[in-house]
Amino acid sequence: MDQAKSRKVEKGSPFLRPPTLSRAAFKALIEQRGWRMADVACRWSIRPEHLSRIAADEDRDLKWDDLVRSLPTLSAFERSCVTAARLSLIPPKPRRRKGQPIGEAVQSVDAEAAGAAVQPDAPFMWEHADEEDEDDAFVPGVDGFRYRSYLSRGSELVAVQEIDGFAREHAILVVTATRVGVDPGGGAQEEYQCESATGDQRWFAPDQIDDWLVSNGKMRDLR
Incomplete structure (x- = not known):
């Protein structure tokens, strides 16, 4: 290989095999673009927990880094509109408050706060990329143990939006215990x-x- 061609190869190689974004850089870039993780997952038609695993995997396919870099930058108003649109497309499931009969579940306060129109039959469905072999535990509509092999005591979670009276957006929570409960x-x-x-x-x-x-x-380490 002559010297001129060698220089071209050396200059071009980083464009084909750039270093993978770190976990922090991947999430920071999403935030810099003005997006919430849950909204990005909706845009890409994947489950939020799938996106979370992608972000945490520093051996991820380069295409995910490219997708993050190509996200349009949102203003604060556009960001709120995108979240409202997501909650309209994918309404939060009815929730049952403590002491409330199972048949009288109420909608999540997040949908109400965003002003989203909650519809019983949303046209949008979560999908998985063809090349991804997702575990059954991450397919929508399965039983309530889909996080069983994904979260455990000591796992850190980040709030993608404010949780009424408990955590602000971007707050870091830690799983301290698990239990088996009953769904609605x-x-x-x-x-x-x-x-x-704060210890709450x-x-x-x-x-x-x-x-x-x-x-x-x-x-x-919670020991």
């Missing part, structure tokens, strides 16, 4: 006790984690 339909589900930086604790069901939280891929 009477089925079994695993629930996760999360603790905020709250139990979250899988559906609430879908709506409000994503993993940052980090673990804490």
